[in-house]
Amino acid sequence: MVTPPSHSLHQTGIPHPAIVSPAIKQEPSSDNISPSMHAKSPVPSKKEEDKKPHIKKPLNAFMLYMKEMRAKVVAECTLKESAAINQILGRRWHSLSREEQAKYYELARKERQLHSQLYPGWSARDNYGKRKKRKRENKPDSKPEDFSIRSKKQCVQYLPSEKMCDSPASSHGSMLDSPATPSAALASPAAPAPTHSEQAQPLSLTTKPEGRIHHHFSVPGKASGSASSSSSSSSSSSSSSQPSISIPVGTLSSQSSTPILTRPIPFTSLHPSMLSPPSSFHQAALHSHHSLFQSQPLSLVTKPTE
C-alpha cells in the first residue's frame, strides 16, 4: 500500500516533519502545505534530552489551512499575533466551500496515513505533558460567572482598523457577515471522502467518517466561547478557564433556545458518501449553530433556563 504522497507530503526516506529534532530544524517548508514541522519546538528539550525526537502530531485540515493562509492573512491584515490571525482563519475556514475544505481534509488524511505508516506505534498521547499546559485550573470557589474575569491576557482581538480582514472578534456584528455567506454556506467539512469530493459531507461536524460528531452541539455547559466548539482548551468543565469568552453554563442557549441542536444527529452512522449535500436541515442547523456562536458569542443571556 503505501500510497505515495501525491502532494507535498514528504517523500519516502525523509525524516518526517513531524519529527522535531533538537538539532535538526527543517527550514520552513517550501511546499505550500507542508506537514507539520519545524515549529518552535514546544518541547524545550530539557537537558534530560528527549529520548525520542518527539514526533509531533500530524496536522489536521485546519492546521494545514492555517499554515498555508497565515502568511496571506498576515500580509493583508498586517497582523502578527497568531491569536488574532487564527481567529480570522477560523472564520475563513468556515467560509470555505466544501470543495476547498475537502482539499485540506484530504491532505490531512494523507498526513495521518503517512504519519501512521512512519510511526506505527506512535500515539498522540506520547506527547502529552510535554507542553505543560496548565490551563488555569478551575477554581472551586470561583463562581461560574467568572467568565468575565480573565486572569490571563485578554484575547488579542486584532485592531479594529483591520476591518479588511474579517473581524474575528469584533463580534459586534461584523462577524456574521462572513460566515453567513450563503454561497459558502458552508461548509461542510467534508470529510474525508476523497474519492467523492463532491459528496463532501454536509455538516462540518463530522469530520470523522467513522463517526464522531461529539461536542460541537451538545455540550451545554461547555460551549466554548469563541464560538466554537470545540473544546479545545478550556472547557474544563465549567471552568473558569475560558480564555477569552467564557460563557456561563446555559448561556449558549444551544440547549434552551435552540432545540434544534439539542442532538447532533446520528450522522455518525451514516457513511460519508451517504451524506448528501447539506440538506435544509443541516444548513439550518449549521446556520443556527454558526449564527448563534458567531453572531452572538457573548450573548449570555439568551435564556437562562427558564
Add this chain to the structure above:
DNA sequence: ATGCCTTTGAAGGAG
C-alpha cells in the same frame, strides 16, 4: 525563559 492566547480537528481516556 516559558506559557498563554486563539482557532479547528484528531485521538485517546474516562465515565
Add this chain to the structure above:
DNA sequence: CTCCTTCAAAGGCAT
C-alpha cells in the same frame, strides 16, 4: 456511547 482533555501551528504578549 458520550464527554472531556490534550496537542498540533505560531507569534506577540504576560508573567
